[in-house]
Amino acid sequence: xxxxxxxxxxxxxxxxxxxxxxxxxxxxxxxxxxxxxxxxxxxxxxxxxxxxxxxxxxxxxxxxxxxxxxxxxxxxxxxxxxxxxxxxxxxxxxxxxxxxxxxxxxxxxxxxxxxxxxxxxxxxxxxxxxxxxxxxxxxxxxxxxxxxxxxxxxxxxxxxxxxxxxxxxxxxxxxxxxxxxxxxxxxxxxxxxxxxxxxxxxxxxxxxxxxxxxxxxxxxxxxxxxxxxxxxxxxxxxxxxxxxxxxxxxxx
Amino acid sequence: xxxxxxxxxxxxxxxxxxxxxxxxxxxxxxxxxxxxxxxxxxxxxxxxxxxxxxxxxxxxxxxxxxxxxxxxxxxxxxxxxxxxxxxxxxxxxxxxxxxxxxxxxxxxxxxxxxxxxxxxxxxxxxxxxxxxxxxxxxxxxxxxxxxxxxxxxxxxxxxxxxxxxxxxxxxxxxxxxxxxxxxxxxxxxxxxxxxxxxxxxxxxxxxxxxxxxxxxxxxxxxxxxxxxxxxxxxxxxxxxxxxxxxxxxxxxxxxxxxxxxxxxxxxxxxxxxxxxxxxxxxxxx
Amino acid sequence: xxxxxxxxxxxxxxxxxxxxxxxxxxxxxxxxxxxxxxxxxxxxxxxxxxxxxxxxxxxxxxxxxxxxxxxxxxxxxxxxxxxxxxxxxxxxxxxxxxxxxxxxxxxxxxxxxxxxxxxxxxxxxxxxxxxxxxxxxxxxxxxxxxxxxxxxxxxxxxxxxxxxxxxxxxxxxxxxxxxxxxxxxxxxxxxxxxxxxxxxxxxxxxxxxxxxxxxxxxxxxxxxxxxxxxxxxxxxxxxxxxxxxxxxxxxxxxxxxxxxxxxxxxxxxxxxxxxxxxxxxxxxxxxxxxx
Numbered sequence: 001x002x003x004x005x006x007x008x009x010x011x012x013x014x015x016x017x018x019x020x021x022x023x024x025x026x027x028x029x030x031x032x033x034x035x036x037x038x039x040x041x042x043x044x045x046x047x048x049x050x051x052x053x054x055x056x057x058x059x060x061x062x063x064x065x066x067x068x069x070x071x072x073x074x075x076x077x078x079x080x081x082x083x084x085x086x087x088x089x090x091x092x093x094x095x096x097x098x099x100x101x102x103x104x105x106x107x108x109x110x111x112x113x114x115x116x117x118x119x120x121x122x123x124x125x126x127x128x129x130x131x132x133x134x135x136x137x138x139x140x141x142x143x144x145x146x147x148x149x150x151x152x153x154x155x156x157x158x159x160x161x162x163x164x165x166x167x168x169x170x171x172x173x174x175x176x177x178x179x180x181x182x183x184x185x186x187x188x189x190x191x192x193x194x195x196x197x198x199x200x201x202x203x204x205x206x207x208x209x210x211x212x213x214x215x216x217x218x219x220x221x222x223x224x225x226x227x228x229x230x231x232x233x234x235x236x237x238x239x240x241x242x243x244x245x246x247x248x249x250x251x252x
Numbered sequence: 253x254x255x256x257x258x259x260x261x262x263x264x265x266x267x268x269x270x271x272x273x274x275x276x277x278x279x280x281x282x283x284x285x286x287x288x289x290x291x292x293x294x295x296x297x298x299x300x301x302x303x304x305x306x307x308x309x310x311x312x313x314x315x316x317x318x319x320x321x322x323x324x325x326x327x328x329x330x331x332x333x334x335x336x337x338x339x340x341x342x343x344x345x346x347x348x349x350x351x352x353x354x355x356x357x358x359x360x361x362x363x364x365x366x367x368x369x370x371x372x373x374x375x376x377x378x379x380x381x382x383x384x385x386x387x388x389x390x391x392x393x394x395x396x397x398x399x400x401x402x403x404x405x406x407x408x409x410x411x412x413x414x415x416x417x418x419x420x421x422x423x424x425x426x427x428x429x430x431x432x433x434x435x436x437x438x439x440x441x442x443x444x445x446x447x448x449x450x451x452x453x454x455x456x457x458x459x460x461x462x463x464x465x466x467x468x469x470x471x472x473x474x475x476x477x478x479x480x481x482x483x484x485x486x487x488x489x490x491x492x493x494x495x496x497x498x499x500x501x502x503x504x505x506x507x508x509x510x511x512x513x514x515x516x517x518x519x520x521x522x523x524x525x526x527x528x529x530x531x532x533x534x535x536x537x
Numbered sequence: 538x539x540x541x542x543x544x545x546x547x548x549x550x551x552x553x554x555x556x557x558x559x560x561x562x563x564x565x566x567x568x569x570x571x572x573x574x575x576x577x578x579x580x581x582x583x584x585x586x587x588x589x590x591x592x593x594x595x596x597x598x599x600x601x602x603x604x605x606x607x608x609x610x611x612x613x614x615x616x617x618x619x620x621x622x623x624x625x626x627x628x629x630x631x632x633x634x635x636x637x638x639x640x641x642x643x644x645x646x647x648x649x650x651x652x653x654x655x656x657x658x659x660x661x662x663x664x665x666x667x668x669x670x671x672x673x674x675x676x677x678x679x680x681x682x683x684x685x686x687x688x689x690x691x692x693x694x695x696x697x698x699x700x701x702x703x704x705x706x707x708x709x710x711x712x713x714x715x716x717x718x719x720x721x722x723x724x725x726x727x728x729x730x731x732x733x734x735x736x737x738x739x740x741x742x743x744x745x746x747x748x749x750x751x752x753x754x755x756x757x758x759x760x761x762x763x764x765x766x767x768x769x770x771x772x773x774x775x776x777x778x779x780x781x782x783x784x785x786x787x788x789x790x791x792x793x794x795x796x797x798x799x800x801x802x803x804x805x806x807x808x809x810x811x812x813x814x815x816x817x818x819x820x821x822x823x824x825x826x827x828x
Contacts, residue, residue, distance in 0.1 A: 098442075340560050
């Protein structure tokens with residue numbers, strides 16, 4: 001099977017000679033969930049944000065190396081295209097407060113200037129909300145603002161908003177860290193269902209979450225990718241000493 | 253004991269504001285009653301005649317109300333592209349950058365220039381351009397006043413809207429970028445709608461400024477006491493007619509001028525109140 | 538499965554660039570008037586910007602006419618305006634600073650009281666009041682009862698303009714101070730009065746002083762309210778009950794007198810220098826004594 005995402009020597013620096021991510025090289029395969037773990041400040045979010053070129057928004061951040069998404073070098077592509085192909089879900093749920101729930105799901109289309117007719121819109125909204133198991137909860141309050149929902153619902157709305165654009169991969173930056181255990185549980189179940197259709201990379205500081213949902217795990221430390229492999233294997237027989245120390249709670 | 257006296261002094265000082273306001277309203281109302289009694293409130297407001305000749309003496313405020321609204325709204329219209337650009341420049345495109353604090357201090361300096369200096373500049377530097385453009389033979393009029401007024405209110409409109417635009421949470425903007433939007437699409441669909449109430453409020457406040465602006469307008473509007481026929485025409489605003497004719501006025505004319513002052517006070521107070529109500533909506537988002 | 542909307546990307550990028558350029562262009566254009574005004578005032582004002590300007594009073598229109606005909610510089614200066622501005626603004630500072638400070642302290646200390654809400658609202662109302670209306674008020678309160686124009690009447694008008702600005706800056710500054718400052722003082726057994734004067738006001742000095750300086754620079758150039766109150770005078774006057782000139786009033790006189798019009802630029806230059814200097818000092822103070 002061909003990898004959907006390949007990284008070669010990816011480094012990210014916030015200032016000259018201070019690297020948040022150093023020479024990361026790895027492959028991600030389709031229809032898997034990959035968890036990126038590591039102590040805070042290890043560069044896991046920074047690496048994730050390099051994949052959809054989020055760092056382009058800040059002129060002081062420089063990304064080097066090669067990232068290919070479905071065989072295309074993302075730095076040769078238009079950043080707008082890259083971001084649409086690599087959907088992102090953030091730590092804090094961020095539904096757009098000026099838009100209704102319905103409009104939030106379609107926000108990607110509106111932002112990209114894609115015109116849809118009413119039937120297409122309804123279809124996309126229902127399908128997207130169904131796929132995050134939010135449809136039944138909100139189908140009667142579609143015109144309410146997104147901020148009216150609970151934190152967990154808001155996060156699922158944000159996932160639906162991302163899925164509506166049919167991305168190739170789904171990047172999630174600690175998507176449950178701002179949520180309560182029940183909402184967290186729902187999102188985790190959701191991710192396991194979504195992996196049939198999407199490739200998911202999820203940054204998490206929660207080891208048990210990584211163990212529960214991921215097929216593969218990456219362990220990062222001080223900006224470097226220390227270990228990347230099958231999750232079960234990594235949790236039972238880590239190859240690297242630092243991975244073992246982190247997993248056993250020596251630091252982190 | 254000492255604390256008690258001090259607390260009382262603080263309270264008393266605050267009371268002064270109350271007394272000042274009451275005194276202001278009393279002074280304006282009591283000194284304009286003569287005019288209102290003569291013509292009736294509505295009769296005074298709706299009458300476009302302003303004729304100080306003793307034989308045919310007659311006073312009405314309509315010409316100046318129309319002149320004021322004309323100049324202020326046209327100035328507001330002219331200032332929008334500039335002040336909105338400055339607000340986006342400082343609050344979005346170059347937020348937190350050096351260049352933005354430079355632009356900010358330049359715009360602050362514009363706010364510091366006294367009205368009378370704007371008037372001089374308008375008279376000597378802008379008026380010839382208006383004549384050259386053939387808008388008006390003398391140069392004076394609504395058009396000239398509004399141009400200078402627009403420049404004067406850019407700092408007011410832009411500084412407050414900058415605040416509101418830069419307050420739009422980064423997580424919303426990142427959310428929009430991650431869906432593939434360009435910066436302009438983020439501004440159009442996220443930043444501006446989120447900051448909308450605040451931006452509207454800052455333009456209402458800028459309008460309030462323009463309505464009450466006196467010296468520059470007095471020097472540039474041409475001072476004719478009738479309803480202006482258009483943007484090219486001369487006229488008078490409520491503030492400029494007071495500045496122009498207060499010195500030599502007495503009796504019914506003085507009372508009529510003060511009545512115009514009262515109307516101006518009420519209008520600006522209403523404008524400020526509306527701006528405050530709109531801004532309250534911002535806080536609720 | 539992926540969406541095919543590649544075709545529109547070029548036009549969207551184009552639009553994005555275009556708007557960016559327009560925003561930069563219009564921001565640039567918005568700044569131009571400052572430089573045009575400064576250029577106008579400096580290039581026309583420096584000729585008469587000499588020592589006479591500061592040592593002599595306004596010449597009569599006749600003397601100026603003769604000097605103009607002989608091609609001589611206009612004899613005389615604007616000393617009466619400078620002293621008048623000092624007198625009127627100085628008096629206004631004396632009135633507005635203590636009252637403004639007290640009201641500001643009151644508002645920051647009684648945030649939740651209904652009365653404070655009302656006072657705060659009225660302060661905004663005063664701040665939004667057109668200066669010409671303030672002129673009318675001072676005319677009705679001072680000029681009419683005292684039977685004549687005076688520096689005092691001018692000061693009352695300027696006080697009304699400065700007061701809300703000082704109240705606001707004091708209130709905002711004190712509100713930004715951490716509550717622990719006050720609590721620490723009170724915990725040491727200090728009286729409330731001493732906490733305000735020894736802890737709160739000194740800690741907020743930068744913000745409060747900046748506010749006062751900006752208020753002064755604002756009223757320094759006010760013309761309209763002074764026309765209705767202080768009127769103007771061609772001599773140096775220190776009597777608060779007499780009509781008095783001020784820099785902006787002289788500019789207005791010069792503008793209206795073809796013989797004296799040469800002086801309009803040098804006096805505007807002086808006024809701008811004073812105002813920008815006050816702004817500059819305010820900026821330095823704000824930076825140095827940051828809360």
